[in-house]
Amino acid sequence: MEEAVRFTLNGKPTALTVDSDRALLWVLRTDLELTGTKYGCGAGLCGACTVLVDDKAVRSCSLPVKQVQGKAVTTIEGLAGDGKLHPLQKAFMEHDALQCGYCTSGMILAAYSLLRANPRPSDSEIVEGMEGNLCRCGAHKRIIEAIHAAAKEMAGG
Amino acid sequence: MDHNEYLKLDFTDDHPGLPMTRRAVLQALGGGIIILFTGGEVIAQRTEGRRGSSGQGLPDDFNAFLRIGEDGAVECFTGKIEMGQGVVTSLAQELADELDVSLDSVHMVMGDTDRCPWDMGTFGSMTTRFFGPALRAAGAEARAVLLALAAEQLAKPVAQLAVEDGVVFDRADRNTRVSYAELAKGKQIAKHLKAPVKTPDAFKVIGKPTTRRDALAKVTGEAKYAGDMRPPGMLYAKILRPPAHGAKLKSVDASAVSEVKGAQVVRDGDLVAVLHEHLDEAEQALSKIKADFEIPQLDVDDRSIFDHLLKVAPEGEDVARGGDLKQGEAGAAEVFDKTYLNSYVAHAPVEPHTAVVQIEGKRTTIWASTQTPFGARDDVAEALGCPPQDVRVITPFVGGGFGGKTRNLQVVEAARLAKLAGKPVQVAWTRAEEFFDDSFRPAAVVKIRSGITAGGDIAFWDYHVYFAGTRGAEQFYDIANHATISHGSGWGGAPGSHPFATGAWRAPGNNTNTFARESQIDIMAAKAGVDPVEFRLRHLRDEKMRGVLTAAAGKFGWTSAKPSNGRGCGAALGIDAGTYVATMAEVEVDGKTGAVQVKRVVAAQNMGLAINPEGAKIQMEGCITMGLGYALTEEVHFRGGEILDRNFDTYELPRFSWLPQIETILIEDRNAAPQGGGEPAIITMGAVVANAICAATGARLLQLPMTSERVVEGLAKR
Numbered sequence: 021m022e023e024a025v026r027f028t029l030n031g032k033p034t035a036l037t038v039d040s041d042r043a044l045l046w047v048l049r050t051d052l053e054l055t056g057t058k059y060g061c062g063a064g065l066c067g068a069c070t071v072l073v074d075d076k077a078v079r080s081c082s083l084p085v086k087q088v089q090g091k092a093v094t095t096i097e098g099l100a101g102d103g104k105l106h107p108l109q110k111a112f113m114e115h116d117a118l119q120c121g122y123c124t125s126g127m128i129l130a131a132y133s134l135l136r137a138n139p140r141p142s143d144s145e146i147v148e149g150m151e152g153n154l155c156r157c158g159a160h161k162r163i164i165e166a167i168h169a170a171a172k173e174m175a176g177g
Numbered sequence: 178m179d180h181n182e183y184l185k186l187d188f189t190d191d192h193p194g195l196p197m198t199r200r201a202v203l204q205a206l207g208g209g210i211i212i213l214f215t216g217g218e219v220i221a222q223r224t225e226g227r228r229g230s231s232g233q234g235l236p237d238d239f240n241a242f243l244r245i246g247e248d249g250a251v252e253c254f255t256g257k258i259e260m261g262q263g264v265v266t267s268l269a270q271e272l273a274d275e276l277d278v279s280l281d282s283v284h285m286v287m288g289d290t291d292r293c294p295w296d297m298g299t300f301g302s303m304t305t306r307f308f309g310p311a312l313r314a315a316g317a318e319a320r321a322v323l324l325a326l327a328a329e330q331l332a333k334p335v336a337q338l339a340v341e342d343g344v345v346f347d348r349a350d351r352n353t354r355v356s357y358a359e360l361a362k363g364k365q366i367a368k369h370l371k372a373p374v375k376t377p378d379a380f381k382v383i384g385k386p387t388t389r390r391d392a393l394a395k396v397t398g399e400a401k402y403a404g405d406m407r408p409p410g411m412l413y414a415k416i417l418r419p420p421a422h423g424a425k426l427k428s429v430d431a432s433a434v435s436e437v438k439g440a441q442v443v444r445d446g447d448l449v450a451v452l453h454e455h456l457d458e459a460e461q462a463l464s465k466i467k468a469d470f471e472i473p474q475l476d477v478d479d480r481s482i483f484d485h486l487l488k489v490a491p492e493g494e495d496v497a498r499g500g501d502l503k504q505g506e507a508g509a510a511e512v513f514d515k516t517y518l519n520s521y522v523a524h525a526p527v528e529p530h531t532a533v534v535q536i537e538g539k540r541t542t543i544w545a546s547t548q549t550p551f552g553a554r555d556d557v558a559e560a561l562g563c564p565p566q567d568v569r570v571i572t573p574f575v576g577g578g579f580g581g582k583t584r585n586l587q588v589v590e591a592a593r594l595a596k597l598a599g600k601p602v603q604v605a606w607t608r609a610e611e612f613f614d615d616s617f618r619p620a621a622v623v624k625i626r627s628g629i630t631a632g633g634d635i636a637f638w639d640y641h642v643y644f645a646g647t648r649g650a651e652q653f654y655d656i657a658n659h660a661t662i663s664h665g666s667g668w669g670g671a672p673g674s675h676p677f678a679t680g681a682w683r684a685p686g687n688n689t690n691t692f693a694r695e696s697q698i699d700i701m702a703a704k705a706g707v708d709p710v711e712f713r714l715r716h717l718r719d720e721k722m723r724g725v726l727t728a729a730a731g732k733f734g735w736t737s738a739k740p741s742n743g744r745g746c747g748a749a750l751g752i753d754a755g756t757y758v759a760t761m762a763e764v765e766v767d768g769k770t771g772a773v774q775v776k777r778v779v780a781a782q783n784m785g786l787a788i789n790p791e792g793a794k795i796q797m798e799g800c801i802t803m804g805l806g807y808a809l810t811e812e813v814h815f816r817g818g819e820i821l822d823r824n825f826d827t828y829e830l831p832r833f834s835w836l837p838q839i840e841t842i843l844i845e846d847r848n849a850a851p852q853g854g855g856e857p858a859i860i861t862m863g864a865v866v867a868n869a870i871c872a873a874t875g876a877r878l879l880q881l882p883m884t885s886e887r888v889v890e891g892l893a894k895r
Binding site: 062112 | 260261262263388389391392393394395396397398399400401402404405407454455456457458525526527528529574575576577579605607608791792795798799800801802803824825826830831832833834836839
């Protein structure tokens with residue numbers, strides 16, 4: 021059903037009239053032209069489409085856009101604030117925690133959500149938190165290292 | 178056959194054909210300043226020659242590889258693409274070093290068929306081995322030409338000049354200087370000079386661990402992939418797919434598609450698609466189509482496939498042979514006859530096949546997720562009935578390929594639909610389409626008959642590989658009486674071999690061959706009562722292989738200690754793309770469930786000169802992690818032509834919880850030519866895990882993947 025959906029997108033108030041059953045992923049990528057969020061499986065099985073809704077990681081491929089009504093959505097494009105990279109983005113760069121980069125947006129936002137809930141996670145807590153995000157290139161080792169490094173920086177070193 | 182020779186046979190991009198003429202290259206260069214200048218040449222934006230059709234080799238003119246702009250920025254042109262393997266960084270390092278410019282000043286232009294020299298494709302770990310030397314030579318020659326120009330301008334002998342960061346200066350007086358950009362300005366001089374590439378002692382950028390240059394774009398979401406392209410008016414296409422391979426479309430009723438506002442049905446023979454300005458709505462509209470297919474009855478599935486393959490296998494061809502098998506067997510005290518199996522495996526890049534095609538008059542522009550942009554160009558030209566010169570393929574970042582993005586089916590689909598629609602069209606496969614239309618790594622069988630003497634030496638080795646091909650088939654141990662025979666291609670196989678398309682998958686064939694060979698070696702070592710590492714060393718004369726094995730063993734702390742608590746260690750060796758690999762692993766096996774956890778992996782690799790040692794290590798880690806998948810879970814389930822895996826719920830990729838402690842060792846050999854890096858470290862993963870499982874439990878698994886069910890079966894058979 022077409023209806024007006026209002027939410028905050030990367031800090032900016034956003035309103036659009038769409039079939040509100042459409043998945044947030046496609047509304048973001050097409051209607052709102054934010055292509056940093058990726059399609060990988062369409063069934064919430066890979067995490068490439070991960071975005072933050074009220075600072076929690078969700079699978080945008082499986083979330084009807086009406087469910088973000090009145091909420092705050094953050095995509096990878098909105099993570100860096102005031103031209104400054106987020107510590108997770110910096111850590112992913114410094115640790116070479118990516119290869120093809122296609123899963124990277126989802127990895128970083130899943131890690132963001134993880135660190136909000138648990139600012140200094142152990143290895144096994146990172147593994148548990150990231151388990152649903154797939155990386156085919158095999159960057160896992162460095163992603164874990166990058167998340168530790170970002171956690172450290174966010175905690176003030 | 179010499180190992181390098183057969184590698185070349187399998188994968189040479191030193192393609193015969195006419196090199197582009199110098200004049201054609203000059204004409205091909207765009208505006209701005211070029212370093213090879215020619216009086217009065219009209220520099221056209223494009224020429225036919227630059228984009229000539231297939232059959233071209235690499236050009237002999239360095240201008241095809243690089244261009245220095247007025248601002249001093251250096252463009253590096255390569256037909257190779259970036260799909261995560263890191264050549265966006267390592268190729269830039271090679272050019273920066275040879276030219277003596279800063280790495281930051283080099284901008285990579287990759288996989289653009291209008292701007293880059295012809296290339297066969299990015300696969301076979303060939304970029305650094307074959308394109309790298311040509312790029313370095315181009316950089317070295319350009320540097321020499323620029324030095325000569327500087328000598329003229331500064332009125333100093335070349336020998337008195339030095340270059341730093343793209344600025345030529347007088348060694349005696351650094352203020353007497355001129356930049357590459359200034360030298361290029363306004364001049365058009367055709368000059369070629371013979372210039373040697375740098376020797377390793379002069380390297381400044383090559384060999385230096387360097388972080389990825391594409392990371393910033395990738396962590397901010399700025400990096401563009403084919404699906405992110407959206408020329409004005411573009412429609413998304415969703416294509417009607419058959420339920421099984423070989424199915425024929427009998428009838429189609431698309432009348433209900435009109436229920437979806439804005440959806441449009443197009444048809445060209447068997448190609449039936451729905452177009453819409455939103456991808457998800459195109460998908461919804463596609464679900465309204467009713468279609469009947471005639472599905473051929475194929476009496477083969479993922480269990481019976483191996484018998485089928487052996488039945489249809491052609492006569493074998495010798496890969497290698499030496500000594501006398503009969504004589505060898507006569508001297509054997511123990512003979513081992515084993516059959517190894519491995520299943521079809523999917524590439525499963527997280528980015529599915531995607532292409533955007535825009536046709537404007539005669540010109541067709543394509544953004545494609547492809548490992549073979551020039552192949553895509555030619556395929557589209559054929560499909561549209563136009564000359565290849567009218568088609569330009571631009572390759573943005575590719576979200577993983579692993580050998581799977583070489584066929585360009587989605588590119589041709591998008592081109593046909595764009596032509597029908599009269600508008601730009603994007604085809605982006607769903608995950609289910611990705612699992613259906615992939616060219617899987619072929620299921621394969623290896624039969625080995627081998628023996629050891631009473632003294633524990635390998636008496637003979639009779640090796641037959643079916644449908645995995647020759648890559649990695651030839652053994653490298655010191656065995657006097659041996660034969661290696663390959664039956665059927667490791668790529669597609671003859672018609673009737675496989676029920677669907679098969680093709681190259683990261684280190685094609687070598688995963689299968691290394692699994693079989695290294696398992697058999699362990700079986701013989703166990704019977705001989707010799708530690709498997711010691712047994713290998715006794716049969717290895719190759720110093721390079723001994724080097725990687727002893728390095729891995731040292732780091733791993735290899736001992737012959739008896740396994741305990743379901744834990745055990747294994748070793749495996751292999752050669753791929755000229756690179757030598759030794760891998761050791763420790764596993765833990767749950768005796769009840771059959772679940773295998775790989776606890777630790779140590780891999781040592783000799784790849785000659787490593788252009789970017791950090792990048793090389795990342796590739797090794799990626800190979801090890803990805804390799805756990807084909808070792809433990811990955812297999813395509815199918816019944817006839819129907820693919821039963823549609824998504825990641827049944828087709829299991831390695832996850833964070835699988836991750837072992839990984840340690841990598843690069844054995845530096847800076848004076849040796851650089852060898853492949855994207856594939857070698859994956860080839861040992863099946864074997865090393867199988868050998869470790871056997872060490873832990875006594876169960877010898879002969880089939881990949883070693884799923885928990887197969888481990889439980891193996892445990893019961895002990």
